Every structure is written in C-alpha cells, then in structure tokens.
Amino acid sequence: MDPYQQFSHHVQQAADEFRKLDRKDAVRLVSHLDADGISACALLVKLLNLDNRTYSISIVQQLKPEVLNEIALESYKTVIFSDLASGMIEDIRKTLPDRKVFIIDHHEFTEPERMGNITLVNPHAFGIDGGKEIAGAGVAYLFSKAVDPRMEEYAHIAVIGAIGDMQEDGGFARLNNEILQTAVEKGKIKIIRGLRLFGAQTKPLHKVLEYSTDPYIPGVSGSESGAIQFLHQCGINPKNGAGWKKVKDLSEEEMRTMITHVIMRRLGESAPEDVLGNVYLLRQEEEGSPTKDAKEFSTLLNACGRMGKGSLGIGACIGDKSHKRKAVALMAEYKREIVNAMRWFEENRESPHVEKGKGYLIINTGDKIMPTIVGTMASIISRGNGMKSGTYILSLAQLIDGSTKVSLRISGIRDDPSVDLKGTMDRIVEGLEGCESGGHQHAAGAVFPSPMEPAFLESARRVLGGLAMEEKIS
Ligand SMILES: [Mn+2]
Numbered sequence: 171m172d173p174y175q176q177f178s179h180h181v182q183q184a185a186d187e188f189r190k191l192d193r194k195d196a197v198r199l200v201s202h203l204d205a206d207g208i209s210a211c212a213l214l215v216k217l218l219n220l221d222n223r224t225y226s227i228s229i230v231q232q233l234k235p236e237v238l239n240e241i242a243l244e245s246y247k248t249v250i251f252s253d254l255a256s257g258m259i260e261d262i263r264k265t266l267p268d269r270k271v272f273i274i275d276h277h278e279f280t281e282p283e284r285m286g287n288i289t290l291v292n293p294h295a296f297g298i299d300g301g302k303e304i305a306g307a308g309v310a311y312l313f314s315k316a317v318d319p320r321m322e323e324y325a326h327i328a329v330i331g332a333i334g335d336m337q338e339d340g341g342f343a344r345l346n347n348e349i350l351q352t353a354v355e356k357g358k359i360k361i362i363r364g365l366r367l368f369g370a371q372t373k374p375l376h377k378v379l380e381y382s383t384d385p386y387i388p389g390v391s392g393s394e395s396g397a398i399q400f401l402h403q404c405g406i407n408p409k410n411g412a413g414w415k416k417v418k419d420l421s422e423e424e425m426r427t428m429i430t431h432v433i434m435r436r437l438g439e440s441a442p443e444d445v446l447g448n449v450y451l452l453r454q455e456e457e458g459s460p461t462k463d464a465k466e467f468s469t470l471l472n473a474c475g476r477m478g479k480g481s482l483g484i485g486a487c488i489g490d491k492s493h494k495r496k497a498v499a500l501m502a503e504y505k506r507e508i509v510n511a512m513r514w515f516e517e518n519r520e521s522p523h524v525e526k527g528k529g530y531l532i533i534n535t536g537d538k539i540m541p542t543i544v545g546t547m548a549s550i551i552s553r554g555n556g557m558k559s560g561t562y563i564l565s566l567a568q569l570i571d572g573s574t575k576v577s578l579r580i581s582g583i584r585d586d587p588s589v590d591l592k593g594t595m596d597r598i599v600e601g602l603e604g605c606e607s608g609g610h611q612h613a614a615g616a617v618f619p620s621p622m623e624p625a626f627l628e629s630a631r632r633v634l635g636g637l638a639m640e641e642k643i644s
Contacts, residue, residue, distance in 0.1 A: 173296040173297050174298065174345075176296050177293055177295075177296040178312075180291065180296070181291055181313055182316050184272065184291045184316070185317045187270075187272075187289050188313075188317055189317060191223075191247075191248055192247075193221075193222060193223055196223070196224040197218060197223055197224070197226075197246065197248045198225070198226055198228075198241060198246035198248065199211060199218075199227045199228070199250050200227075200228045200229075200237065200241070200249065200252070200254070200255075201228075201251070201252040201253055201254070201480075202229070202231075202252070202254045202306065203231050203475030204253075204335070204471075204472055204475055205330065205331060205333075205469070205471040205472040205475070206305045206306045206307050206332070206334045206335040206468075207229065207252065207253035207331075207480075208229065208331075208471040208474065208483040208487070209306075209307035209310075209327050209331030209468075209487060210274065210305075210307040210310035210331060211229065211252055211310075211480070211484055212307075212488050213307060213310040213314050213321070213324055213328065214274070214314065215484055215488060216314070216321065216324055216327075216488050217314040217317055217318060217321060220318050220320060221317065226246070227480075227484070229475055229480030229481070231542055231575070232254075232608075233251065233254045233255050233258050234617070235261060236571070238258070238261060238262060238265040239265060241265075241266060241269075242265050247269060247270060248270045248271075249266060249270070249271050249272070251271070251272070251273045252274045252275065252306055252309075252310050253275060253276070253277075253305075253306025253307070253310075254277070254306075255275055256273055256275040256278070256279035256290065257279050257608065259273070259288060259290070260282050262288060263282070263285075263286040263287070263288060266287075267286065267287070268287075270287055270289075272289050272313075273290045273291065273292065274306070274313050275290075275300075275306055275309060276292060276294070276300030276301075276305055276306050276308070277292075277306075277608070278294050278300070278301070279292065279294060291309055291312075292309070293309065293345070298345070301337075301610055302343045303337075303343040303344050303345045303346060304345040304349075305331045305334070305337055306331060307327060307328040307330070308328045308331065308332055308345060308346055308349055310328070310331075311324070311325060311327070312345075312349075322356060323356055323358070324488075325350075325352040325353040325356060326353040327487050327488075328349045329346070329350050329464055330467050330468050330471070330487070331468070332346045332349075333450065333464050333465055334469075334471060336612075340447060340448070350450075358454065359450055359451065359452060359453065359464070360450075360451045360453050361449070361451075362448070362449050362451060363447075363449075364425075364446065364447070364449045365425075365428070365429060365446065365447075366384075366445060366446065366449075367382050367417065368381065368382070368465060369381065370416075370417040370418075371417070371457075371458055372416075372459070373416070374408070374413075374416060375406075375414065375416055375417055375420070376397040376398050376401055376408045376414065376415075377397070378417060379391075379397040379400065379401070380392065380394050380396070383553055385432070385436065385444060385445040386436070386439065387432055387435050387445075388436065388439075389435060400435070401428075403431065404424070404428050404431045405424075405427060406427070406428060416458065418457060429446065452464060452467065454489075455467075459498075460498055461486060461494060461498075467486075469501075470483065470498065470501055471483040471486070471487070471497075473497075473500060473501045473505075474486070474497050475542070476540070476542040477500050477503060477504050477507070477542075478542070479496075479497075479500055482496050482497040482500060483497055485497070504543075507540055508546060508550070510539075511539045511540075511543055511544070511546075511547040512547065514538055514539060515533065515547065515551065523535065523536070527631060527634065527638075529561060529562060529637065529638025530562040530563070530564065530630075530631075530634035530637075530638065531551075531561060531562070532564045532565075532630065533548070533551075533563070533564070533565040533566070534565075534566045534623075535547075535565060535566060535568075536566075536567070536568055537570075541569050541575045544565045544567040544575065545565070545577035545579075545613065545615060547565060548563045548564075548577045548579040549613070551563055551579075552579040552582075553581070557581040557582070558581065559581055559582025560580065560582055561580065561581045561582075562578065562579075562580055562594070562638075563578070564576060564577070564578050564630055564634065565579075566623070572619060572620055573617050573619055574617070574618055574619070574620045574622070574626075575615065575616075575617050576595075576615055576617070576618075577613070577614075577615050578591050578594065578595050578613070578614045579591070579613060580612075589612070590611055591609060591610070591611060591613060591614040592607075592608070592609045592614045594614065594633060594634070594637065595607045595609060595614035595616055598616070598626070598630045598633045598634075599616055599626070600629075602622065602625060602629060604618055604619055604622065605617075605618035605622060
C-alpha cells in the first residue's frame with residue numbers, strides 16, 4: 171500500500187472507532203481558533219448533527235495543560251481535538267486516561283511511546299506533508315466523510331480551511347486538490363481565473379487596488395489617488411452612479427484591459443504576470459458578500475476566532491443565517507482592533523516597548539493589545555513599508571492568566587528556503603523550562619509564564635542577533 175492508501179485505511183479505522191461510541195454520551199470538541207480550526211470544528215459539528223449526537227465546543231488559541239485539566243473535571247467520555255493536540259499526546263494520555271480521545275490534526279509531531287486510548291488521525295504519521303497537502307479541516311472532512319458519506323456535501327468547508335492555512339499556491343497539492351474536486355462536483359465551488367486581489371467581493375475596486383501589496387502594483391499599491399488615476403487610464407470609471415464600482419461590476423472586456431495594465435505597470439518586477447491566480451467562489455453564497463470568496467470567508471472565520479466568538483464562525487460555515495450576519499458585523503470590530511493595535515505601535519515606536527536590534531525588532535505590548543491579534547499585528551508590520559527585508563519581528567503580549575504569548579514573523583523574503591521561523595523559535599526557547607513553541611516556516615509562536623520574559627528576551631536577542639550576523643558573513 172502506498173502512503174495515501176495507508177492514510178485512507180487508517181481514517182476508515184478511526185471512523186469505525188467513532189461509530190462504536192454510544193449515542194447517549196455527549197461529545198467534547200476542542201478546536202484551534204484560526205480559520206482552519208473553525209472550519210474543522212464546523213465539519214465535526216455537522217457530522218455530529220447528522221449522527222444525532224450532542225456535543226459541547228471550546229475554541230482555543232493553544233492547547234495548554236490547563237485546558238486538559240478542565241476537561242478532566244468534566245464528565246464527557248469522548249473528546250475530539252481538531253487542528254491541534256498532536257504535540258500533546260503524552261499530556262493527554264496522562265490527564266485523560268479514562269476517556270476515548272480522537273485527535274484530528276495536520277501538525278507535525280514526534281511519535282509518542284504509547285497511544286493509549288488516543289486515536290490519532292494525522293497525515294504526517296504516513297509521511298504525507300500536512301503543511302502543504304491537507305489542513306486540519308481537510309483531515310476533519312476525510313474523517314467525517316468516512317463516518318457518513320453525506321459529508322461530501324461539505325467539502326467546500328475543508329477548502330476554506332486549507333486557504334486559511336495558506337495551502338493554496340496557484341492551486342492545491344494532492345489531498346487538498348481531491349477535496350476541491352469534490353466541492354466542484356457537488357456544485358459548491360466555482361474556480362475562476364482572475365486577479366489575485368483581496369476583498370474583490372466586498373470593497374470598492376479602487377480600494378482593492380490600493381490595498382494590493384501582493385501583487386504589488388507600482389504607483390497604485392498604497393495610494394488611493396494613484397488607484398483612481400490608474401482606473402481612468404484603463405478607461406474604467408471608478409464610480410458607479412453615486413457609489414463606487416466593485417470588481418463584480420466590471421465587464422469581461424474591462425477586466426481584461428485592467429489585467430493588461432496591471433501587468434504593464436509591473437514590468438519592472440521580477441514576475442510581472444504573477445497577478446493572476448485562482449479565485450474560489452462559493453456558489454451558494456450571495457454575490458458581493460464577505461462569504462462569497464473562499465479567501466474572504468477564511469478571513470471572516472479568523473476574525474470570529476480571534477475576537478473570541480468562534481461559534482459564530484462555525485454557524486456561518488454550516489449555513490446559519492443569523493450567525494453569518496453576526497459574524498460579518500464582528501469583522502468590523504476585528505478591523506477596529508487591528509487599527510488600534512497598529513496605532514499603539516506607531517505611538518510607541520520610539521518608546522521602551524519597542525526595541526530595535528541588529529536585524530530584529532522586539533515589540534512588547536504588555537496587556538495593551540489582544541493576545542489573539544498580536545501575531546496579526548506583527549504580520550502587518552512585517553509587510554509594511556520601511557521595514558528592511560529579512561528583519562525578524564518578535565511581538566509579546568501578556569494574557570490574563572499570567573502567561574506571555576509571543577509571535578515571530580520576518581519581513582520581505584517570502585520564498586527563501588533558508589528562512590525557518592519555527593526552527594528559530596525552537597532555538598530561542600531551547601533550555602527554557604516551561605516555554606512551549608510551535609508554528610511553521612513563515613510564522614511561529616511561543617507561550618510561557620510571564621515572569622520568564624527577561625530570560626526569554628535575553629535568549630531571543632542572542633539568537634536573532636546571531637542570525638543577523640550570519641547573514642552579513644554570507
Ligand atoms: Mn491548521
């Protein structure tokens with residue numbers, strides 16, 4: 171059997187285990203708070219609904235030992251973790267020895283000594299790359315479909331999760347692609363070739379162009395007047411009567427003209443035609459809504475999770491109209507939080523909260539910024555103007571429970587294989603007892619008790635400063 175057949179066989183076995191569970195017993199679900207985690211949870215919720223089972227949900231940023239301790243006090247006989255927990259198998263086995271546990275995940279992990287009562291469904295166990303080929307929602311989809319084939323009707327939710335985890339790159343790799351094909355066959359997703367512009371469904375056209383930093387459009391990105399002027403050059407009136415035109419208002423002819431002009435503007439860039447990509451539209455969603463484009467949908471889910479209202483995102487995924495409306499409203503609040511965070515950063519740039527080192531920036535927000543959006547803030551700063559390419563951005567936020575959450579990003583360089591933020595974070599926390607790290611190549615994080623901040627920062631300065639030195643030499 172090849173690895174894919176083995177994985178599929180294993181998913182089937184896990185589904186058999188699940189079917190054996192008594193319907194009288196409620197199930198405990200715990201999922202990650204990002205778009206992928208919420209999509210994964212939505213699929214499991216759908217499955218439990220179809221299967222006439224009752225359940226209770228928690229959406230968390232990290233699976234900390236405290237979460238496991240709380241579950242240990244509850245009476246649920248079955249616990250399902252999705253889009254997290256692969257790295258916590260030992261802790262789970264020790265804290266929940268008498269429960270049936272399912273881990274439905276795609277994060278890398280080290281094989282534990284014993285699995286005990288845990289059923290792990292993770293492509294990495296079969297040498298399949300869960301970083302590229304399938305996200306947490308995809309694994310949840312395969313598992314759900316193995317339990318109940320009717321779940322094929324929800325394949326598109328797994329696609330939203332994969333997009334949220336940045337697994338789309340001019341198309342999808344094998345497992346994701348199979349799931350996408352099902353969503354297309356079921357009439358849920360339509361793929362169109364178009365400009366890779368974020369917000370195309372909901373924002374005015376000139377705003378979409380102004381905010382486009384990837385692809386970067388010289389003279390247009392970052393400039394509202396530049397964007398309006400650009401549209402006039404294309405022979406497109408940016409206005410639509412009294413309001414502004416959106417991408418959907420363009421004729422095919424206008425769209426083609428605009429694409430040509432964007433490419434011409436980018437002739438000085440390394441890949442000028444790199445503006446076209448696949449756009450994944452959800453057929454059943456309304457035109458112009460933030461849930462029409464799968465990419466925007468994933469942003470909406472992420473916002474719900476980070477604002478502490480993951481259940482709204484789950485409702486939006488499974489088609490609950492009222493939840494969807496509330497989720498869209500929440501998006502505005504989320505944007506305000508980000509604007510506040512960026513304003514705090516601008517105001518404190520020259521204060522002791524922001525430390526500029528050689529090749530790195532450390533931003534200690536204390537308790538001023540929501541811990542769930544500190545990583546987003548670091549990402550925006552890393553993409554901003556005036557940040558030297560290759561600068562490490564480390565941000566810290568204190569949680570009310572007495573721990574500190576850290577995010578690591580890097581500016582510029584996107585496809586440099588020598589960049590490995592997860593590896594860098596692992597080096598920073600090495601030898602720091604009680605400090606947990608995680609993440610991947612382009613984004614990493616850590617959590618530790620707040621009194622450890624000085625020790626953590628000392629190590630971070632040494633590691634990040636050392637990387638800046640290495641780059642100079644090479
Ligand atoms: Mn994920």
